[in-house]
Amino acid sequence: MNAHTAVAAVPGPVPAHIPADLVFDFDIYADPRIREDVQGSYAEALADAPPIFWTTLNGGHWIATGFDTITAVVTDPDHFSVREMQIPRVENPPFFIPLSLDPPENLPYRRAMMPMFGPVAIKAIEPQIRRWAQMLVDKVADSGRCDFQGDVSKVFPVSVFMELMGMDLSRLREFRELAEAFFDNQNNAEEIGRLSGLILGEMKALIDEKRANPDDKLMSHFITVDIGGRTMNEDEILAMSFVLFLGGMDTVTNVTGFAYQQLAQMPELQARLAADPSLIPAFADEAIRLYGVVNTPRLVVQEQTIGAATFHPGEMVLCILCLGSRDPAKFDAPNAFDIDRKRTAHLTFSSGPHLCIGHVLGRAELRILTEEWIKRIPSFRAVAGEKHAFRTGTVMALENLPLEWSPA
Numbered sequence: 001m002n003a004h005t006a007v008a009a010v011p012g013p014v015p016a017h018i019p020a021d022l023v024f025d026f027d028i029y030a031d032p033r034i035r036e037d038v039q040g041s042y043a044e045a046l047a048d049a050p051p052i053f054w055t056t057l058n059g060g061h062w063i064a065t066g067f068d069t070i071t072a073v074v075t076d077p078d079h080f081s082v083r084e085m086q087i088p089r090v091e092n093p094p095f096f097i098p099l100s101l102d103p104p105e106n107l108p109y110r111r112a113m114m115p116m117f118g119p120v121a122i123k124a125i126e127p128q129i130r131r132w133a134q135m136l137v138d139k140v141a142d143s144g145r146c147d148f149q150g151d152v153s154k155v156f157p158v159s160v161f162m163e164l165m166g167m168d169l170s171r172l173r174e175f176r177e178l179a180e181a182f183f184d185n186q187n188n189a190e191e192i193g194r195l196s197g198l199i200l201g202e203m204k205a206l207i208d209e210k211r212a213n214p215d216d217k218l219m220s221h222f223i224t225v226d227i228g229g230r231t232m233n234e235d236e237i238l239a240m241s242f243v244l245f246l247g248g249m250d251t252v253t254n255v256t257g258f259a260y261q262q263l264a265q266m267p268e269l270q271a272r273l274a275a276d277p278s279l280i281p282a283f284a285d286e287a288i289r290l291y292g293v294v295n296t297p298r299l300v301v302q303e304q305t306i307g308a309a310t311f312h313p314g315e316m317v318l319c320i321l322c323l324g325s326r327d328p329a330k331f332d333a334p335n336a337f338d339i340d341r342k343r344t345a346h347l348t349f350s351s352g353p354h355l356c357i358g359h360v361l362g363r364a365e366l367r368i369l370t371e372e373w374i375k376r377i378p379s380f381r382a383v384a385g386e387k388h389a390f391r392t393g394t395v396m397a398l399e400n401l402p403l404e405w406s407p408a
């Protein structure tokens with residue numbers, strides 16, 4: 001049950017330079033082959049497609065699924081730019097810093113963010129992350145049942161992010177709904193424009209508040225941080241805050257939901273984690289590999305050839321990162337959830353100049369939440385017969401996950 005209310009995609013013409021054997025129609029917003037095991041059904045639906053192919057739907061665009069193909073695209077900003085990231089293309093696409101900047105323009109901004117998101121900084125805030133995890137697990141543990149998404153996963157990383165930013169935690173649900181609406185309307189240019197304006201308005205109000213009352217939070221850091229001998233102007237801070245708002249409100253939530261949808265089906269693994277919590281970091285790593293949620297777009301700015309595909313300027317390429325992390329050429333039994341597999345590089349957080357800046361925080365959040373969950377709820381299952389609504393597109397999501405267990 002895809003929760004995305006997309007308008008049916010209309011096939012378009014195939015450009016003359018694209019060979020027929022590279023055409024494979026797939027609707028990234030509402031393909032009927034995608035089920036609640038979103039990433040797994042993606043792998044099934046595209047198993048017979050080339051590692052790079054053209055779909056005539058949603059304006060016509062390339063889709064890359066192979067590990068090597070995706071890596072070639074995301075590490076080559078001279079040919080594949082991030083300055084547009086909407087499919088289909090729109091006249092005035094949202095602008096994010098540093099996400100919409102190719103190197104070297106993105107580097108000063110990434111350097112400004114890194115001190116707040118590196119391993120040392122995340123280690124320092126682990127007690128805060130654990131406090132949120134404990135509080136949310138404690139709220140549901142004795143009831144024997146919850147909607148994991150609504151009660152835990154949509155609240156936990158958002159609370160951590162809002163505290164980091166110095167935002168008003170009483171508005172958590174409101175901000176969460178705003179982020180969800182943004183991703184639910186990725187192929188609706190008018191609504192994206194309206195929602196972008198609302199988000200930017202909230203970020204502007206936060207900037208004004210922190211200018212008047214500075215603190216040690218992330219927004220105050222952005223206001224004062226040095227980038228090349230100067231501070232950022234308001235437009236730069238807004239563009240940086242925009243991408244953090246969307247990432248902080250949505251992406252870790254979604255990875256966590258898909259991870260627990262899988263764990264709920266594996267009672268033996270639950271028992272292993274409860275008996276030996278030192279295995280939980282391996283669980284988090286494997287969950288992140290299998291359940292990436294970001295599909296990253298690129299705009300072709302110079303002609304380039306990868307394998308049999310020749311990309312022309314003006315075309316869009318969507319890199320399905322979760323499938324790069326399930327590439328059978330790179331991973332044994334790539335679709336199996338195996339915490340004992342040898343740890344190897346994957347593409348869930350992308351690669352190259354736009355490696356996700358929040359990857360250390362995301363790993364820490366999933367690990368810590370699982371440590372606290374398994375302490376209180378060592379055995380649980382999905383409620384039989386309940387459907388799990390989901391969203392596809394450029395950021396995929398699990399909307400609900402009813403779980404049940406026997407209270408201690």
